[in-house]
Amino acid sequence: MSIEENTESSPVNRALSSLELSSAFAMVSHDIKNSLGVLLRDINMITGSCEFTGCGMRNECADMEYEVRRINNNIVKMLTLFKVEQGDYMLNVDAHSVFDFLNEVMIEHSLIMREKKVTYEIDCPKSLYWYFDRNLMTGVMSNAISNALRYTKDRIRISADSGNKGLRLAIEDNGQGYTKLMLEQQAAIKRPESGFLNNNTGLGIYFTKLVLDLHQHDDIYGKVAMQNGGELGGGQLFMTLP
Amino acid sequence: MIKDDTNNQFNYLIIDDFEQMRVSLKGMLRNFGAERVTICSTGEEALKNLSSDSYDVVICDYNLGEGRDGQQVLEEARYQGYLGHASIFFMVTAESSMPMVLGALEQQPDEYMVKPLNQEALHHRLEIAIKRKRELINIDEALADNDIEHAIKCCNEQRGSDLKQSLYLAKLQAELYQEIHQYSNALTIYSDLLAIRDFHWARFGLGKVAYYQGDYAQAEEAFRDLIQKNLHFLEAYEWLAMILESRGDLVEAQQALTHALKLSPRSVARQRRLGFLALRNGDKETAKRALQAAVRWGTNSCFATAEEYRCLADLYQESGEITKMIRLLADGRIRFNHRPADKIQMLSGLALAKHAMNQSQEVDDYLSKVDRLIDANKQDVSPEHLRLIAKDCFQLSQDEIAKRYLELVICNKHDDESWIERVGKLMDEQGQGSESEALIADAQKKITQVHAHSLALLRQGERGQAIDLLNTIIEQYPYNKTMVLLATKAMILDMHDKGVDNRYHFTCRYALAVLCSQKKQDPEVIKFLEELNRLQT
Numbered sequence: 001m002s003i004e005e006n007t008e009s010s011p012v013n014r015a016l017s018s019l020e021l022s023s024a025f026a027m028v029s030h031d032i033k034n035s036l037g038v039l040l041r042d043i044n045m046i047t048g049s050c051e052f053t054g055c056g057m058r059n060e061c062a063d064m065e066y067e068v069r070r071i072n073n074n075i076v077k078m079l080t081l082f083k084v085e086q087g088d089y090m091l092n093v094d095a096h097s098v099f100d101f102l103n104e105v106m107i108e109h110s111l112i113m114r115e116k117k118v119t120y121e122i123d124c125p126k127s128l129y130w131y132f133d134r135n136l137m138t139g140v141m142s143n144a145i146s147n148a149l150r151y152t153k154d155r156i157r158i159s160a161d162s163g164n165k166g167l168r169l170a171i172e173d174n175g176q177g178y179t180k181l182m183l184e185q186q187a188a189i190k191r192p193e194s195g196f197l198n199n200n201t202g203l204g205i206y207f208t209k210l211v212l213d214l215h216q217h218d219d220i221y222g223k224v225a226m227q228n229g230g231e232l233g234g235g236q237l238f239m240t241l242p
Numbered sequence: 243m244i245k246d247d248t249n250n251q252f253n254y255l256i257i258d259d260f261e262q263m264r265v266s267l268k269g270m271l272r273n274f275g276a277e278r279v280t281i282c283s284t285g286e287e288a289l290k291n292l293s294s295d296s297y298d299v300v301i302c303d304y305n306l307g308e309g310r311d312g313q314q315v316l317e318e319a320r321y322q323g324y325l326g327h328a329s330i331f332f333m334v335t336a337e338s339s340m341p342m343v344l345g346a347l348e349q350q351p352d353e354y355m356v357k358p359l360n361q362e363a364l365h366h367r368l369e370i371a372i373k374r375k376r377e378l379i380n381i382d383e384a385l386a387d388n389d390i391e392h393a394i395k396c397c398n399e400q401r402g403s404d405l406k407q408s409l410y411l412a413k414l415q416a417e418l419y420q421e422i423h424q425y426s427n428a429l430t431i432y433s434d435l436l437a438i439r440d441f442h443w444a445r446f447g448l449g450k451v452a453y454y455q456g457d458y459a460q461a462e463e464a465f466r467d468l469i470q471k472n473l474h475f476l477e478a479y480e481w482l483a484m485i486l487e488s489r490g491d492l493v494e495a496q497q498a499l500t501h502a503l504k505l506s507p508r509s510v511a512r513q514r515r516l517g518f519l520a521l522r523n524g525d526k527e528t529a530k531r532a533l534q535a536a537v538r539w540g541t542n543s544c545f546a547t548a549e550e551y552r553c554l555a556d557l558y559q560e561s562g563e564i565t566k567m568i569r570l571l572a573d574g575r576i577r578f579n580h581r582p583a584d585k586i587q588m589l590s591g592l593a594l595a596k597h598a599m600n601q602s603q604e605v606d607d608y609l610s611k612v613d614r615l616i617d618a619n620k621q622d623v624s625p626e627h628l629r630l631i632a633k634d635c636f637q638l639s640q641d642e643i644a645k646r647y648l649e650l651v652i653c654n655k656h657d658d659e660s661w662i663e664r665v666g667k668l669m670d671e672q673g674q675g676s677e678s679e680a681l682i683a684d685a686q687k688k689i690t691q692v693h694a695h696s697l698a699l700l701r702q703g704e705r706g707q708a709i710d711l712l713n714t715i716i717e718q719y720p721y722n723k724t725m726v727l728l729a730t731k732a733m734i735l736d737m738h739d740k741g742v743d744n745r746y747h748f749t750c751r752y753a754l755a756v757l758c759s760q761k762k763q764d765p766e767v768i769k770f771l772e773e774l775n776r777l778q779t
Contacts, residue, residue, distance in 0.1 A: 041266075090346050090472050093441060097370075097405075107363045110362060
């Protein structure tokens with residue numbers, strides 16, 4: 001926009017410039033995301049070759065991949081939130097094999113799991129199918145796994161089954177579990193002023209809740225809940241997808 | 243990692259504009275066991291490869307730089323029949339938000355993969371897709387034989403416990419039902435699916451079915467509803483525009499199309515449609531821009547037609563931009579060289595341009611080329627083509643030639659009221675109204691006489707003579723449905739009695755194919771085609 005056009009500050013112009021600002025924001029984010037894509041690919045190659053040669057910097061590589069993946073996930077979350085905010089998204093619901101889907105998500109993280117010496121198990125009937133937007137749910141699962149990876153000691157367990165409220169997904173680890181504050185604040189997910197959104201886990205949960213809600217069906221909305229304990233004794237994240 | 247023997251027999255195609263990416267993908271496929279891997283960097287190159295070889299797996303980057311994008315490659319490849327239901331198309335996108343936008347388009351890849359690609363994940367997805375796709379081979383085979391009923395039967399039988407596959411098959415089945423005009427069956431499938439989930443493509447299907455059944459009000463409501471739910475559903479805008487146009491709401495129709503084009507400007511067909519619509523609205527500026535875009539995005543595209551070239555050329559003529567007009571038509575002449583009817587349109591447009599420049603010798607040259615082409619390609623030049631050329635000839639003050647072409651039109655459509663009206667109207671507009679009645683009557687008489695004579699011969703048992711007479715007529719006027727059907731009937735009867743005659747058989751097939759080009763799945767024509775098929779077995 002030229003300077004002349006900018007001098008006039010009518011409401012229309014102000015609205016325009018704020019629109020342009022958010023578009024610029026989206027464009028920059030896309031650009032960052034593209035760079036991260038290149039970075040992630042290279043890191044993946046390095047980690048792969050480290051694994052092969054038994055290089056001494058393996059742990060640092062794994063950490064690097066983990067952090068870049070986190071930034072990447074966050075940008076994806078932000079861009080998705082942005083699109084939803086703009087009413088510029090569309091849900092692409094298809095039938096999917098839950099078993100294949102969960103395996104695929106775990107495969108994406110397999111290298112980093114090996115490096116971090118974390119083992120995982122998937123407990124899901126092969127015959128389980130569900131309707132959802134795979135792209136969005138991949139974001140949700142990546143976020144959950146990334147979180148579990150941060151706090152687990154050495155195990156992660158993913159399970160899925162179906163009930164009358166929908167598809168139930170659980171991600172559990174054997175770490176310290178969620179803090180007391182997090183567990184207390186989870187009731188206020190949708191109220192940003194509660195301070196819930198001030199930490200990364202909060203943003204992740206907010207994003208998860210949003211995606212689950214987008215899948216509403218027959219007036220049933222998705223649910224997300226955190227808890228500690230279970231078989232592995234660490235954090236437990238439960239989701240219901242209608 | 244699973245190395246399956248079958249994986250290395252498959253033919254793989256990689257399309258990506260970045261060399262590093264191509265190499266990396268190729269490596270991943272090699273590790274999957276693939277031996278036959280072709281790589282290319284542009285959509286144009288990809289389509290060339292797809293047309294000359296058959297591929298089982300295509301992995302295509304969405305963003306391919308200057309030329310076509312991945313979606314265009316997918317659409318053209320499917321449209322041209324290079325990719326069947328058993329072949330696999332993976333679309334690779336740079337951002338995870340892209341599938342969200344692309345997901346609203348009618349043509350969908352089998353998978354979206356978001357960069358960066360992970361080898362193990364790619365292998366995992368390929369394995370699953372290959373397993374599913376192999377089950378669809380018999381459907382491809384049935385469709386290749388044009389046996390839609392059998393393909394529908396396969397769809398039905400193969401719906402099993404794999405829900406994803408079942409959904410794909412249900413969607414395909416509903417589309418196939420529409421192709422053979424069994425709309426209520428399609429309707430049932432869509433309604434059943436909508437009871438499961440609010441699939442936007444099923445809503446779209448319901449709208450289409452309502453339209454085909456003649457319930458325009460309900461179709462309109464369905465498309466409007468869909469647009470409200472899903473701003474990116476481009477086809478819904480297109481169908482809405484079509485309904486509005488047929489109802490006479492041209493301005494609103496234009497708005498709907500403009501909106502869709504704002505979201506995706508590269509659609510040749512949509513730009514062309516907008517161009518024609520804007521022209522009807524008297525909005526010549528928009529028309530020109532849209533047609534220019536159609537020509538630009540249509541370069542090398544299978545969706546380009548001679549219509550946008552000719553229509554844009556006419557606009558150039560009106561605004562006195564003769565140089566542009568000539569350049570465009572000369573391009574079109576080369577572009578559509580293999581299609582006589584299109585080439586004729588370009589040539590007669592060039593005649594108009596030369597006329598504007600007062601170069602009468604060249605006008606005559608172009609017109610005699612047109613005349614020769616029409617005479618040599620009667621089956622390719624439809625009555626509508628002839629009417630347009632006649633109109634050009636009137637503009638060039640070549641009234642006698644124009645009337646000759648209009649006579650041809652009537653001979654091809656002697657008992658079709660709408661065509662008789664159209665010819666009369668054109669002559670009225672050109673100040674030839676006084677002669678139109680005689681011209682039409684003479685041409686009609688010519689055909690009705692032959693018709694009566696053939697019937698008499700048939701009654702007298704002179705079937706051979708009748709067939710010879712009818713065949714000379716349908717060779718001259720291949721778009722005359724009454725005569726073609728009579729000739730076909732006589733030949734089929736003859737073959738019924740005396741066994742299959744290759745020459746007759748070929749003539750019948752060819753003649754019926756011309757009618758099919760006018761009206762797809764015409765039940766009367768289909769009836770004869772089926773009888774012809776029965777003869778063989």
